[in-house]
Amino acid sequence: xxxxxxxxxxxxxxxxxxxxxxxxxxxxxxxxxxxxxxxxxxxxxxxxxxxxxxxxxxxxxxxxxxxxxxxxxxxxxxxxxxxxxxxxxxxxxxxxxxxxxxxxxxxxxxxxxxxxxxxxxxxxxxxxxxxxxxxxxxxxxxxxxxxxxxxxxxxxxxxxxxxxxxxxxxxxxxxxxxxxxxxxxxxxxxxxxxxxxxxxxxxxxxxxxxxxxxxxxxxxxxxxxxxx
Numbered sequence: 001x002x003x004x005x006x007x008x009x010x011x012x013x014x015x016x017x018x019x020x021x022x023x024x025x026x027x028x029x030x031x032x033x034x035x036x037x038x039x040x041x042x043x044x045x046x047x048x049x050x051x052x053x054x055x056x057x058x059x060x061x062x063x064x065x066x067x068x069x070x071x072x073x074x075x076x077x078x079x080x081x082x083x084x085x086x087x088x089x090x091x092x093x094x095x096x097x098x099x100x101x102x103x104x105x106x107x108x109x110x111x112x113x114x115x116x117x118x119x120x121x122x123x124x125x126x127x128x129x130x131x132x133x134x135x136x137x138x139x140x141x142x143x144x145x146x147x148x149x150x151x152x153x154x155x156x157x158x159x160x161x162x163x164x165x166x167x168x169x170x171x172x173x174x175x176x177x178x179x180x181x182x183x184x185x186x187x188x189x190x191x192x193x194x195x196x197x198x199x200x201x202x203x204x205x206x207x208x209x210x211x212x213x214x215x216x217x218x219x220x221x222x223x224x225x226x227x228x
Contacts, residue, residue, distance in 0.1 A: 011115060018208045019134030023118045025212040034113040036061040046215040047190055056186075061111040063179070067121035068114040069106035124176030125169050129207055136207060145200055155197040161188055190215065 011032030013020035026034045026042035034042075036057040043053035113121075119134035128140040144156075148164045151157050156164065161184060169177045191202045191211070205211035 013115060017134045018136040019118050019130045020115055022207060022209040023115050025209045027115055032115050034115060036111055045219065046212050047219050061113060064113050064121040065111040066107050068117040069108065070117065123179040124173040125180050127168055141204065152197060154200040158188065158196055161198065
């Protein structure tokens with residue numbers, strides 16, 4: 001299994017990078033890389049069914065993998081443009097300048113997601129709670145409830161959630177909107193209370209990933225009670 005591949009070095013997400021912490025839960029062996037099998041395991045761990053977990057693991061890893069895997073294009077170009085590359089290096093040396101290393105995106109048939117680069121895969125039509133580096137923007141988080149939580153100050157109804165998604169939608173960004181819609185709907189499905197409300201502290205915990213650990217413990221506890 002791809003998820004068993006490990007460098008032996010435990011990956012620790014940056015403390016102030018909520019997006020890394022959010023995704024790190026799905027890195028089941030803590031090597032900094034999330035394979036489709038780990039995404040599946042993560043969704044199952046928080047209480048999702050087999051079908052939803054399987055579909056999520058396919059679409060998430062295919063959609064995010066190459067975006068989080070930068071490669072050095074110049075190394076490839078050297079094979080085809082060796083003579084030009086040598087001339088370029090000599091020219092830079094005369095000018096006492098360093099070479100320019102061009103960044104691209106790497107493809108792998110295993111569709112791994114590199115947690116440290118997850119900010120590169122941030123989609124549009126979102127709430128803006130994660131900044132461009134994946135850090136938490138408190139003002140944007142508060143804005144969600146200030147603008148859309150009309151029935152209850154610290155919770156969202158299903159209708160208010162729909163309004164939030166509509167407000168977040170950007171022109172010509174179908175993929176980003178679908179990604180955001182799916183994330184919020186799964187969160188609401190898993191975490192709404194008996195009255196159908198999605199509470200503010202739950203949403204906050206989803207952003208930093210601590211919610212997933214809580215859900216996993218709750219599921220494990222239920223299983224233990226059924227099979228003591």
